[in-house]
Amino acid sequence: MINQEMMRLGNHRSVIRDIFEYGNQRAKIVGRENIFDFSLGNPNVPAPAKVAQVIEKIAKMDPVAVHGYTSAQGSEACRRAMADDLNRRFGTNYRPENFYMTCGAAASLMITLRALVASASDEVIVFAPYFPEYKMWIESCAGAKCVVIPAQIEDFQIDFAALEYSLNADTKALIINSPNNPCGVIYSEKTIARLSALLEKKSAQYGHPIYLISDEPYREIVFGGEKINFIAPAYRNTVVCYSFSKSLSMPGERIGYILVPDCIENAADVYAAVCGAGRSLGYVCAPSMFQMVAAECVGTTSDISVYETNRRLLLDGLHSFGYTCVSPGGAFYLFPRSLEADAGAFCEKAKKYDLLLVPGDGFGTPGHFRISYCVKTETIERALPLFKKLAEDYGIR
């Protein structure tokens, strides 16, 4: 009698959440410090000190102004700060009117999908490995068809043959996520250029724009001299979905934005549809105090050098133990191949050493597992001998 699909979604605990709960139970037996939980993407690096300073300052201001409604799309001051930041760093010419402030990454994507998807025959393409909720949002809320392009596992760039085969007149949009969750890989300039050229060609061929939804919560978390990969200028029909969850280590605060550049085809209509979708989903007015925090802190990040240290340690260790793993340029995830074809069975075996890992199947990429390394460096140092033992159990080295 009630909505069975929603009930199923609510009852079906995610694999990641299952592993996390298992870890909590195990911790009661062996002690929290002996659980090596690499399952969750909750940043362990604190927010920059500026966040607390700004919050204390705001707490002393007029509460009616601070905690009141802003306009539905966010305060003009906040949207101007977002535009100024991108313009300064990337030489763009965005205006406050191009931005719609949201309650975080999920809200940004939901609103954008709902604004763009017009019929049940519309298709939205995602690239494996992908964040599992993409598929659910596309199908269950936006009501479109989710088309998955299989992973190009040697480097996790785009398999263009597969993409070209899947593009058709019903393709409404593609979602990309670079740096990527779960593999950490950043799309190369070559990949982006090739993607842009292909989408331009196909948009012309089908007589309507194919939108690129660029989900960029990890944009600022890049290592080893990688350039920050801001994709919008490379393809004119790009809608950017951003969140401050990872860059400012405040995933619980639900603050982000949608950027609809003027160069998008029918930009005014797309922006209006974004406003309408926000209204329709009950999302108007992102949290007002954190709009102010974001406006003051945009352009700064948490100390990401911890992630870089963790990445180096893990990659060097795993490679030396015989694991195969692409060296990614960003985010805080590694996505090595599992040591048997069944990644679920592999992750079960890893539990023997209290290593909590997530099988790649839920990310659309079997035969791999995800390591979230947003943990203490000491945890990684103590976990490495266990990864070695696990490899030895498989007769490697």
Place this chain on the structure above:
Amino acid sequence: MINQEMMRLGNHRSVIRDIFEYGNQRAKIVGRENIFDFSLGNPNVPAPAKVAQVIEKIAKMDPVAVHGYTSAQGSEACRRAMADDLNRRFGTNYRPENFYMTCGAAASLMITLRALVASASDEVIVFAPYFPEYKMWIESCAGAKCVVIPAQIEDFQIDFAALEYSLNADTKALIINSPNNPCGVIYSEKTIARLSALLEKKSAQYGHPIYLISDEPYREIVFGGEKINFIAPAYRNTVVCYSFSKSLSMPGERIGYILVPDCIENAADVYAAVCGAGRSLGYVCAPSMFQMVAAECVGTTSDISVYETNRRLLLDGLHSFGYTCVSPGGAFYLFPRSLEADAGAFCEKAKKYDLLLVPGDGFGTPGHFRISYCVKTETIERALPLFKKLAEDYGIR
């Protein structure tokens, strides 16, 4: 090519927003102090001092704990504080597991509607006068049919003859809002008892529960000895949607909850569907810092005596000038009859005196207008002679 319905929703500015923008333009000509803007429901009374104190305290705590993800349904500590508050005040026995923390009132309603509505033939009943977005959320996002019960204009209680006529086997839920926006009226105990009895009878007759969605953002804002009207104990299939927007004067912070009591039929399924709908709509994890603020400040309210003063002044004035207006027990709205049948024309005439009022048509109740009196008392004192002149223009007194 993009979603035309979302575009229309985004482009179609609400009447209230139109009036507000008109006021901004007029203010440039005649001065802000000479505009009597009664259009918006943005609380003018500041948040209690405790809110700022708690925020300053939290700003000094571990940022990883403060700003990290909570569980999808909200932190256990916050949900426990919600349960304890209601149990203390209303003698109930709620547990943390009955609560789902949300991004405010709109999110609470959207999630609840999406959890309960199972098919396009489902009907959701609202009572005029009603908050205009109800209809849009029911139709555009939950995908059900919105059935409006006309207002019983002599007292704005429920027209039970009309309700009984509209109830049928497709009725999935009713939304009530007491104290009410836009009329301020509180449902009497008699109304609630009669509603409960009718819904019990009809649920039995149709062989499935008819859920009562009680939208309670104004619950604590009651005057003149009115009892706080907590409806859930009166009808067992009640889902409560709450928001701290008005009680703590922080509408911009988007924090509220859904309460699914154990006594609801299929309570576990309904709670699961609420969790699933939150996931499907991208709403998991309400803003984490304001979960902590809500947990510490629940049970306190802003100084609502200002609203009570404003209400008394306005009611006495309007009645003495010949207006007809129900004396409401709560919220911060009055909903008098317009002095001509066309409330839009009446509100246009009021602009001559820079009185900005909202016609009742958008609330499903023509022939009336809304006054939001969450403004400075001085504004009301200065506006009263203008309401008198307006009545005189219509030849009254």
